[in-house]
Amino acid sequence: MxxxxxxxxxxxxxxxxxxxxxxxxxxxxxxxxxxxxxxxxxxxxxxxxxxxxxxxxxxxxxxxxxxxxxxxxxxDGLELRVDGQRHRLNVTRLAGCxxxxxxxxxxxxxxxxxxxxxxxxxxxxxxxxxxxxxxxxxxxxxxxxxxxxxxxxxxxxxxxxxxxxxxxxxxxxxxxxxxDRTYPSAWLGVLAAAPPASEELVYAVHERGFALASMRSPEVSRLYLQVEEGDSVDNWPDDRIWKELHARLSVTGEAELTEGPILEKSVVALxxxxxxxxxxxxxxxxxxxxxxxxxxxxxxxxxxxxxxxxxxxxxxxxxxxxxxxxxxxxxxxxxxxxxxxxxxxxxxxxxxxxPPEGDRYGARLQRARLDAVVNSPASGRQFAERYVGLARQYAGGERSGQRTP
Missing domain, CATH: 3.50.50.60 (FAD/NAD(P)-binding domain)
Structure with a gap:
């Protein structure tokens, strides 16, 4: 040995x-x-x-x-797309990072x-x-x-x-x-040889489900679609993926997403x-x-x-x-x-x-929260500080030296 x-x-x-x-x-x-x-x-x-x-x-x-x-x-920021409308949050201006x-x-x-x-x-x-x-x-x-x-x-x-x-x-x-907590949705993750949809991350809220447009480089996009828990990549041929991405990421009156060969795809449980x-x-x-x-x-x-x-x-x-x-x-x-x-x-x-099918109350709550993030300076600042990680510096009172119970 x-x-x-x-x-x-x-x-x-x-x-x-x-x-x-x-x-x-x-x-x-x-x-x-x-x-x-x-x-x-x-x-x-x-x-x-x-x-x-x-x-x-x-x-x-x-x-x-x-x-x-x-x-x-x-x-310096990110973009929320809601019902085909852009809402950009400048997190650097709001949070300083x-x-x-x-x-x-x-x-x-x-x-x-x-x-x-x-x-x-x-x-x-x-x-x-x-x-x-x-x-x-x-x-x-x-x-x-x-x-x-x-x-x-x-x-x-x-x-x-x-x-x-x-x-x-x-x-x-x-x-x-x-x-632990298991969520009722999963993400279909796609790596595509296509230019990113935007210079910054795009979080799209849509009645068909959430979509995220990210990137790995100026030539390679990382894209995600909300799918049902337990879904399989076998259910998602390339043409269906692009069709769904176009629908969820579309912006009223603007050019559509640029397509390219899909290099990888997988389903990630949440x-x-x-x-x-x-x-x-x-x-x-x-x-x-x-x-x-x-x-x-x-x-x-x-x-x-x-x-x-x-x-x-x-x-x-x-x-x-x-x-x-x-x-x-x-x-x-x-x-x-x-x-x-x-x-x-x-x-x-x-x-x-x-939200789950038929949850009209949940859908209205979601809309109220989105409205606050994109329209309220105070809510936008709070979101930005949490998004860039600043809020964790105050968790438990550590930054001030006053630890909470």
Missing amino acids: NRLRTQVAIVGAGPAGLLLSHLLHQQGVESVVLERRSRQYVEQRVRAGLLEHGSVQVLRDAGLAGRLDRQALHH STYVYGQQELVKDLIAAREEAGGQIWFEVDDVVPELSHDGPSTVRCTLDGQPTEISCDFVAGCDGFHGVTRPSIPEGHLTTY RSFVAEPMQHGPLFLAGDAAHIVPPTAAKGLNLAVEDVTVLSEAFHAWYSDGDRALLDGYSDRRLPSIWEAEEFSDWMAGLLHR
Whole structure:
């Protein structure tokens, strides 16, 4: 058996695990990253790419934003389309911060390259990962590495391995409380070789259902349609997709959406999930291993960046000063922000999605909320602050130092 030693064993080579490893390296803390999938799979896995200003600043401060700053699409606002009418919200003017579109797979490539340049240890196609947690000594992560049984001794385990990973289930029964919600709609996601419908994101509310027009580059669009829960891509040939996009994204008196070859399509279920606490002994959860938000507000990647930024600071305090206060308080510090993002994402789902058939009351409430966002400066400002992530700075009273009960 191979026997290795590190300070922090990180399970999962998504943005959370890779960024945590890099931040720890910059603070002089050793880590290894274990990933079940191949490098090719990880680098090509398409996920949402809307980054808040705060996330971009973390990447800049860590020296990881060179390619992002050259290639990311910078957005000062967004567009709501309701009944064929445009309503633009300038979130930079309303909230003082902007957003950026940069494919998550591109960020992953940047992070892997940075870790390799710094001599970091990232192992792909690692099988049979089993965390064995110890509260009074080194913990162990057992796995199969390059076909060989391997035992990694470590002080801490960081679970960055997603909702279906192995780290969260390693917490003994009775030590974790979970909260979840499944939504009655799903999203059909499409990647198309077509120019974006707009220079900024377009959120379209329509009687046929919600549609979102996003982008990956000036030549590639990322498009979404609200569909029924449990729907299948087999029900959506390309011509039906374009027909529905034209109908939901149309603007009265303006040119139609430009079509192009559809490169990928998939159906994404909408769900919310939070695990409390986000830690157990030497195990700390981050990103999708601890929480999932529906994609309506694109908060998942940004929450993961926040998680590992806070966690890296806690590890640094422990290894530099022997101070466990930040480690012990990790979950309490993160959960108010996470629940703020969960609530906003849930509210966005209600704002944008077609209500259930026959729910006339729900439809009228939706219209009242849309009217407030597009017509009330106060409501628009509140929306903008939540959309760019500023509201999370105040969650739990953390910014003012006055934590709420």
